């Protein structure tokens with residue numbers, strides 16, 4: 741990918757918290773139009789890496805480069821709000837920098853949260869809150885959309901909808917997407933590149949490549965078996981004269 745589309749680049753990131761080495765020699769690049777997903781077991785450093793990339797946490801060594809004037813829409817894993825704060829969903833969305841009511845109502849419709857507009861944010865369910873946070877991130881018209889476990893608390897139907905929506909948003913906004921997810925089945929189909937981490941980067945690349953790698957199998961073991969992403973194993977050959985030769989045997993069938 742070209743330098744012109746580069747949004748963010750991390751080089752040699754290292755970070756220790758108390759006595760634990762949380763990040764070790766992390767290198768990555770994210771380009772406009774790319775969906776990059778971080779996966780890995782609990783505590784492997786995914787959220788910490790996101791916060792470091794966004795400049796919310798300091799590092800011991802390494803560097804993070806951002807494109808100039810990069811606008812980031814961040815959907816955090818946790819957002820602590822003052823519990824006594826009386827604020828409706830609409831009021832909360834109006835706090836987004838530069839957000840106009842027309843845009844707010846557009847995203848409210850798009851994300852199917854019309855019935856929540858006047859509801860107090862303290863009364864939202866986990867899945868409802870996730871949608872509201874996504875709306876807030878999108879209101880910023882981000883060059884980079886950062887989603888830290890976007891489907892936590894979202895029902896199965898909602899998870900499918902959200903993972904279908906992410907590539908559409910990427911296409912419409914032309915943004916890059918950096919995502920953390922535990923939903924291996926769904927995320928593998930909705931991402932261009934996966935980084936599988938456990939403090940350091942164990943493996944990375946296209947989902948097909950990563951899910952077949954030894955490091956991935958060691959981290960996720962049996963759970964990797966039914967990954968539901970599309971893989972086409974070509975079981976025939978197209979000859980120059982247009983003839984199809986079926987003598988080639990298929991390795992495996994697609995899921």
Ligand SMILES: Nc1ncnc2c1ncn2[C@@H]1O[C@H](COP(=O)(O)OP(=O)(O)OP(=O)(O)O)[C@@H](O)[C@H]1O
Pocket residue numbers: 757758760762780781782783784785786787788789
């Ligand atoms: N301020 C801190 N002090 C000590 N340890 C910390 C601190 N912040 C993070 N850690 C540790 O760093 C590790 C990485 O945490 P992080 O939240 O990045 O993991 P994660 O991969 O996002 O996990 P999960 O999948 O459970 O959300 C964890 O072991 C955590 O306990």
